[in-house]
Amino acid sequence: MDLLPAEEQLLLKESARRFLAEQYPKFREAPAARPGFSPAAWAGFADMGWLALALPESVGGFGGKMEDVVLISEQFGAALVVEPYLPVIISAQLIAKLGDDEQHAILDAVLAGTHLLALAVGETPRRAALEGIATRAAHSQGTWVLNGAKTAVRGGGLADTLLVLARLDGMGGFGLFMIDPDAPGVTRRAWQGADGADFADMEFRNVTMPPSALLGARRDILPHVEAALDRTAIALCADAVGAMKVLLAATVEYAKTRVQFGKPIGSFQALTHRMADMAVKQAEAEAILLLGALKAEAPSHERVRAVSAARVKIAECARFIGQQAVQLHGGMGVTEELPVGAYFKRLTVFELVLGDINFHLRRYAWVGRTGVLREGLLSVPEMRPEYAL
Amino acid sequence: MDLLPAEEQLLLKESARRFLAEQYPKFREAPAARPGFSPAAWAGFADMGWLALALPESVGGFGGKMEDVVLISEQFGAALVVEPYLPVIISAQLIAKLGDDEQHAILDAVLAGTHLLALAVGETPRRAALEGIATRAAHSQGTWVLNGAKTAVRGGGLADTLLVLARLDGMGGFGLFMIDPDAPGVTRRAWQGADGADFADMEFRNVTMPPSALLGARRDILPHVEAALDRTAIALCADAVGAMKVLLAATVEYAKTRVQFGKPIGSFQALTHRMADMAVKQAEAEAILLLGALKAEAPSHERVRAVSAARVKIAECARFIGQQAVQLHGGMGVTEELPVGAYFKRLTVFELVLGDINFHLRRYAWVGRTGVLREGLLSVPEMRPEYAL
Amino acid sequence: MNKMNLTLDEDAAAFREEVRAFLDAKLPPAMARAQRLTTTVFSEYELSHPWHEILARKGWAAPDWPVEHGGTGWDATRRYIFASEMERAATPYISPIGLHMVGPVLIKFGTAEQKKQFLPRILEAKDYWCQGFSEPGAGSDLASLKLRAVRQGDDYVLNGSKIWTTHAHVANWMIALVRTSDGPKPQAGISCLLVPMTAAGVQVRPIRTIGGDHEVNEVFFEDTRVPVENLVAAEGQGWAIAKYLLEFERGSVMAAASLRRSLNELLDRALAIDIDDPDIEYSLSRLGIDIDTLEMMELTMLSSLSRGEAPGAESSILKLRVSQLQQQVTEMALQLAGESALRWETHRAFHEICSTPDEDANKPALSRYLNTRANTIFGGSSEIQRTIIAKQLLKL
C-alpha cells in the first residue's frame, strides 16, 4: 500500500505542467482553423507521447495506466486545454481492445496525431442505462444499415472516425461501429460547449456500412462501453481537480491583495474560514480522485464504486469551490475579465456531463447492494480486470 | 391582508409570557407526584383560560382560533413547559366537534383542569397514512371489542380518558373511541421523552366498550383526525419557534461575554456571521409558522400545504439553530449545566415527532400535484373549512 | 374578520383583477416570452422600452412617485399587488435607475428646474438613465470612491472611472457619485452629479458577464465637463443622497412572485421531461417551501410598511434570501437541462434563437445560472448583509 506518486509519475506530471504552461497559451492564441482544436497543440501532445500513453504496446502504445492519463488530465484542467484528448484516447483504447488487425490499422494515424476519434453513445440529455439506446443497425445483404441519433458527442465535430453504439436489429445485443462522419446519410452539427470544447449532435439515416465497420464481438460490448465511459469520467474528474486547484490558489491570492474597508479581504475571518472549507473540499476531491484512478481498471463493482464515488464527491467539491471562488472574487468574478470565469464554466460543464450527482449516487447505491461498500478500501485483491484495457 | 398581531393577541402573548416566567419555575421545582405533570401548573393554565381558549362556546369554551393556541404554544416552548396541553385541548376539540351531548359532558371536567385527555393514533415509529392503522374494533352483541396497540402517545401516561383510533372490523371505515385507560384489557406503559414530557405505549386486548364510546359518525372520521394531527403539528412548530428564540438570544448573550484569545467570541467574524445565519433561520421559522397558524383551519389542501411547509422549514431551522447554539456555547453547550442543553433536546424531540422532514416534503409535493402550490399566498378565499373545529 | 389574515379586502381584490385584466389585454405574449428567456438582471432596452411606453400611456409607470409628479396614488398593498402581478405575467423589467432612483432623488433633493427638466422625460421613457456609484477600488466600500469632479467656472471637470454600470452603453444620462473634496472623513467629500453620457471625454467599455451578456460596463471620464446646474443638492451631499436611496430601497426587494413563476416553470419542466429521480421532487418541494416562507416575510414587511413602520435589518434578511433562492432556481433549471445546457450561445436575445419549448427551457439555463452568481455580490454582498444583521438585529 502506497499512495504517494512514484518518481516517474511526478516527472510525467511536471513535464505536462511545464509544457502546457509554456507552450499551450501560444497555441490557443493562434487563429484556429477549427473551433476547439489547435493542430500545433495536438502535434505537441503527440510529440509528448500523450496519445500513445495509455494504449497497449501491441498497437504501438506505451502500455501506461489510467493513473497516467489522470495525471495528464489534471494538468489539462489546470491549463484549460480544449482539444479532444479524452475522446481520442478512450476510443483508441476500445479499437485496440476490440478490433482486429485490419481495424487496428487506423491507430497509426491516431498515434501520429493526424486522425481524430470520438465515441458516440448518449442519446438523451443525461447518462442513462445503455440498454435504452435506440440507434439501431440492421444487417442487410452483407452490409449494415444504421439509423438513429446521438447527442452531445464530445469531440464529435472534429472526429475523422466515429465509434457509434447501436442496437443490432433483429439479433439482440449491441455493436460499436466505426463510421466516417462524412458518409452519406450522416448529418453532423458541431457546436462548442461552455468550456470551449468541441461537441456535436448527429443523425444517421440509412447509413450503409461494410461488415468491417463492426468492432469486436457483439454480445458483450456494453460492459466495454460502460467501462470506457467510466474511464472518461474519472479523467474528467481529474480535469476538474486541476481546475479547482487553480481556482482556489487564485482566490487565496486575490484575497491577499484585494483591499476593502482598509484591509485585505483575506484577513476577514468569515472569508478565511470559507477558504479553509474550500481547501478541505480540494483535499477530499484529490483523495477520492486517487481512488477512482487506482480502480479505473478494477473488476466492475469495484470500479463503479470508485468512479461514481469520485464523480459525486468531486462534482460537489467543484460546485462549492467554483461558486465560492466567484463569490470571493466579487464583481470581477462574474465577468469574463479574469480567468476565474473560464474555470468556473469548465467546472460547470463537468457537472453536467456523463451523469449528474444523483445518477452516480444511485449507481453507488446499486453497487452497494452487492456488498462491495461494506468493506474498507485496503484489500488484498486478486486483480480480475473484466472490461479493462 | 395584515400579518401583524392584533392588540388582544399581543396581550394574550404577554400575559402568557409573564405568567410562565414568574410562576412556572416554581411549579417545576415542587416535587411532582407524576412525572411530566405539575397539578399546580395545570390549575394555573385552567385559571388563565388556556384550556378553554380554543374550544367552541357551545361546550363552554372561548371560541378562539388556532392562532391563539399558537401564541400560547410558543411561550410554552420558551418556558420549557412539559404538561400535556396539546393532547388535552386537541382531544377536547375532537370531542366537541364529533361528540353528542352525552359525550360532551366530560368536557366540563377537562375545562376545570381535573380531567386529562390524550389522542392515541400512531402505531409505528413515524407518522404514516392513517389508512394503515391496524388497531381494530369489532361490534359484538351491542358492545365494541378493541384489540391493537399504540406507541408514543403524547400525554398518554397521564390521560384519564384516551381517544383511540381504530379500524371498524367487518364494516369498513374507522372510529374514534373514548376509553378509560384503567379498563380491563388496557396495558399502559408510561415513559418520559427527552424533553421531560409524558408519553405512553399501550396495548388493548379484548377491551370491551359500550356503544357510547364511539365518537361521531364513522365514515368520515379520518379527515378529522388528520386535521387534528395537523393542528398539533403547527402548535408544536410554535413551541419549537419559542425554544429557538430563547436559544439564539442565549447564544448571542454568551458570545458577548465569553472571552477567548483576549476577545469576546462574539467579535470573531466567522461566529458573527454564523449567528446572523441563525437570525435568518429564526425569521424564516417565524414567517412560515404564521402561515401554518393562519391556514390551520383552511380547506385541507391549503392546510396541508401550510402545515407541512411549516413543519419542514421549522425542523430545518430548529436543527441549524440548535446545533449552532450548542457549538457556539463550546464545552458548556454539551452538558446539562446550562439551559442550552434542555432547549436543544426539546428541538430534537420536535424533529422526531409527527412525521420527519421527508414525510412532510412528500406530503407537500403530493398537495402540489393538486396545483395549490402554483399560486401565491395572498388569495381571495371563501373560507370552506371542511374538517376544522 | 380576525385582524391577522392573508385575505385581500374587496377593493384590493378588485384592484388585482383590474391589473390582471390590463396585463391580459396589453402585454403581448411574445414580449412575455422574450422576458422569460432573458438571462440578464435588467431587460434589454429593446424589450423594456415598449413596455415602459405601454405603462406610461396607462399612467402606471411610476407607482411610487407622488401623484403630482405622475404617480398613481396607490397604497403599499396596491403597489405590491401591481409589482407581483407584473412578475407573475413576466412583463419586461423597466430599468429602475430612472424611475426608482433618479426620480425619488430629484423629487426630494432636486431644484424646481431639475424636476421640470427630467421627471416628465423619465416618466415617458424619453431618457434612459444609468447609475455611476461603484468604482474599481470601491465595491462594498463605497466611501473610498475616487472619481474626481473639480469645479472650473460653471462646470465640474470629471476624471476617473465607474464600473458595473448597467446599460451605460444605451443610457443617455448617468446619476453619478463623485469626489468634490478630500478630507479626514471621506464620506463628506462626495457629491451627486447628473452627467450626460453624450458629453466629451466619456468612454464606455463593455464588460462581458460570465454568462456571456453585455449588460454592465466600465465608464471612463477624461476632462468631462458637466454644468454646475447638474449638481444635485449641495456639494458634499452625495453620501446623504446615497443613504436616502438605500432607505428608500429598503423593503423594495420583493421577489416571491418572480420566484414562484420560476418555480412553476420548473414544475412544468419536471413534468415534461419525466426524470427518473426521486430527489427532484424533494428539491422542488424544498424550493416551494422556501418561496412560501419568503412570501410570508415579504407580506409581513408589507404589513409593517402599511402601518408606516420603517423596515430595519429585515431588508437584509430579504436580500440575502432572495439572492440565494434566485441562485437555487437557476441551479435547479440547470440540473433539469442536463447536457442540453452545455452549448455556449453567443447570440442574444435568446428568444430569437429558441424555437421549441425544450430550447426555451434549456438554452438560456447555463447563462442564467452563471449570471445569477452575481446576485449574492451586487447590491450589498451576502457577507455585508450578514454583518448588517449581526450588528443591527443581534447588536453584536
Add this chain to the structure above:
Amino acid sequence: MNKMNLTLDEDAAAFREEVRAFLDAKLPPAMARAQRLTTTVFSEYELSHPWHEILARKGWAAPDWPVEHGGTGWDATRRYIFASEMERAATPYISPIGLHMVGPVLIKFGTAEQKKQFLPRILEAKDYWCQGFSEPGAGSDLASLKLRAVRQGDDYVLNGSKIWTTHAHVANWMIALVRTSDGPKPQAGISCLLVPMTAAGVQVRPIRTIGGDHEVNEVFFEDTRVPVENLVAAEGQGWAIAKYLLEFERGSVMAAASLRRSLNELLDRALAIDIDDPDIEYSLSRLGIDIDTLEMMELTMLSSLSRGEAPGAESSILKLRVSQLQQQVTEMALQLAGESALRWETHRAFHEICSTPDEDANKPALSRYLNTRANTIFGGSSEIQRTIIAKQLLKL
C-alpha cells in the same frame, strides 16, 4: 507492481489475518455488543479494563511505545491495520490517557525513576490515568490556564480547578498542566505534574453530558500537595510537553474503520425497517462516499508517515471531517429511529437495558446524537481547525 497501490503486501496481509484471528478468538461477543451500545467517547472502565488486560497478555497494549518499554515494534502500516481491525470488530476503547499520553511523555521527558514507577503499571492496566489540561476559563485558549502550583519545600501545593476531565471519577492518577509562575509570556509559566487523585484536597464533581452520561468532570484542588518528584521535566516545560503531545497526536485521528462499521450498522438498519423514503438511500450513499474519501485521506497520510514525513495541516482536515462525519452518522441513526428514539433513558450502560435488535438500534440513538455534538468542540474546535488550515495550508 505499480508504486501507487491500495494493496497490502503479503506480510501485511498475513498480519491482518493474524489480528483478525486474535480478535475472533479473544474478543467476547458480549463485549463487542456492549461497545456498540456505548454512547460516550471513552468506554466505561468496566468495559475497557478487561479488554486492556487481554491485550496486555498478548503484548499488544502499546503498539506505539518503543519495544524496550513494551511496544510491539510494528511499522506505521501495521499499527494502522491493528487499530482499524479493532474498530471493525468493535473492541472497547482503552483510555488513551495512560497509553497514548502519559507513556509517550514519560518516555521522552520522564526521569528513569518515573519511567520505572509508571510505565509498567500503565502497560498492565494497573493505573488508570486522567488528563487535566482544560480549565473553565481556558478552553480553546490553553495558554490562559490558571491552576496554581506553588513550591513549598519538597511539595507543590495546588489550588484551582480543571474541567472536562474524562473519567476523573475512576482514575487514580492525573497528568496535569499547572501554572508555576506568572510572567509576560503566559506559556512560559506552565509546568507538567503527575497528581495522585487520592491526594488530600482533590474533589471531583460530575458534569453530566447533554446525552445524560457521566463521562467528564470538574476537578477541584484545595491545598493539594504533590511531591516535587512528580514534576515532569523542568518547571516551565509544560507548554513544550503539550506541544509534543499535539505533534505526537497528529495523524493519529484515524476513524474511517469505525465510521464504516457505523455505516454498516445503518445499512443493516435501513434494510431491516424498510422505510418508504428514497432520500434515505441517497443519504446513505453520500455517507459511504464521504467515508471512502476519508479513508483515502487517511491512507495517504499513512503513506507519508511510512516515509517518515510529518503531517501538517492535513491533520486538521482529518479532525474536521472525522468530527463532522461522526455527527452525520448519529443524525442518520436518529432519523432511522424516528419516534423510537424519543424515550429518555437514565440507566447506563445501554447494553444492560436493551434486549432486541430494535432496542439496540433505537435506545442509544438519541444520547449518542446529543453527545456527538461535542466532537466538533473538543480536541480543537472546528473553528480552530479552520484557522489552522487557513494559516498553515493557505498562508492566509
